[in-house]
Amino acid sequence: MTGSARPTVRRAMELVAAGAAEALEGRGLNTSYRVAGPGGGTLSVKVHCAERSSDTEFRRIRCVDAALRGAAWYPPVVDMGFHTVERPRLVVVRPYVPGEPSDDARRQIAQVVEVLAELAVRAGGVSAGEELVGDYASPWMSGAERERALVDPLLTGEWRGLARALDDHLGGLRAGAARLTRPDALVIHHGDLHGRNLIHGGPRPLTVIDWDEAGLSRRPADAGKALWLSCRLGRGDFLLDPWALRRFLTHLRTRLRVPYASACDLARLGALWFLPRHGHVTLLGRRDASLGPWYLGWVSRFWDRYRRNMDLLAGTAAALGA
CATH class of the missing domain: 3.30.200.20 (Phosphorylase Kinase; domain 1)
Structure with missing residues (x-):
């Protein structure tokens, strides 16, 4: 140029x-x-x-x-x-932002929560039509039966466990997301706050990149997804770290006033992102035939650990709120 x-x-x-x-x-x-x-x-x-x-x-x-x-x-x-x-x-x-992405976002929990807080504050002056409001939960909240039917043909063979996870948890996830939805509130939504999108070591202490899915939401969708992606033991592993989880929930309560009693609903909201959608899997396959199976295996690991993680989360929230 x-x-x-x-x-x-x-x-x-x-x-x-x-x-x-x-x-x-x-x-x-x-x-x-x-x-x-x-x-x-x-x-x-x-x-x-x-x-x-x-x-x-x-x-x-x-x-x-x-x-x-x-x-x-x-x-x-x-x-x-x-x-x-x-x-x-x-x-x-x-x-272009030089620097290193974080493979372990546990080190940036305080910074992530500060970003979440500023995203909420900066939405105060935004005026936008409803067509600009939506997040990863929106398709499941407005058309769960349709999304479930569309993805069903993909969840056969080794992916039957994903079909069971959908059937076992979808109702509870949607109920948790609904309890956190505020029709009169608006936040700016990044859509993918995880370690690889947090760049440090460059000219700024922290830069958030990858604004592909940016928009507006009436739910704390970024916080729900960040809970899972910032508190896991490592990239590719979805076992939550108890120390990181306590730190995330504490910062969230201090900066965004999210009560500990809402922690499980926040996790349910975030878990909607890990439900496979037909359109997403299909488009990944068109880009590279190996990406569809890779993605289904990746979200399968999330659901294999889901109940154990939710038990840890419930106990942690109860202890913090005591």
Whole structure:
């Protein structure tokens, strides 16, 4: 992008097409690149999959960007638009953030909760239509029977345990999420607060990256998901660490005033993210045939440990609240 004072989607995609961009590792539906920007800077280019590139996604990311500009941990949008080859794809260009991701988010629990608190505060000035409000729980809250029926053909053979987990827990998860839903409250929703999206060791103490799923929510969906992803013993392992869990719940109560009595409902809300959806598994398979089975195995490990973890959580919350 030499010769231009302002990086643009068009110029970024020209570099990608020319093979002058470094593809970044990831197992999600979208594709990330690192490219050289004008003046010697480095840029992150996120190319959204065609199936999830829409005007609604564009407006959702733009709304969040306007609300979060100036936050110490937020990399703002430099340019955003649609790039068309075969099908339009939403492309978002941001500053590339150097540093190291955290494979163990237990070390960043206090920082994660501070981010959650600021996301809630900054939503205060946001005015947005209902089409921009939604999170990972929304499909299960509005259409559980449909989602269950769609995914059923995938849950055969070695994945029958996932079908049982759906049938055993879905009602309780939805009830917990409903108790935490506030029709008159709005929070900014990152969508994927886990260690690999927490960058440290760069020019800032902490930078939160990967705003693909950013939007608005009427539930503490980020906090519910972060409970599972910040308090586990390690990446790829879903056994909760008792020390990390106590720390997370304590910080959450102090900064967001989430009562200990709501901890189990918060975990139920977060657990909805680990229920497989037909659309997600199918799109992963289209990107790479190995990703569908990898994902189903990954969420299966979560559900294998779910009851044990919920027992630990209930005991921890009760002890903290005593």
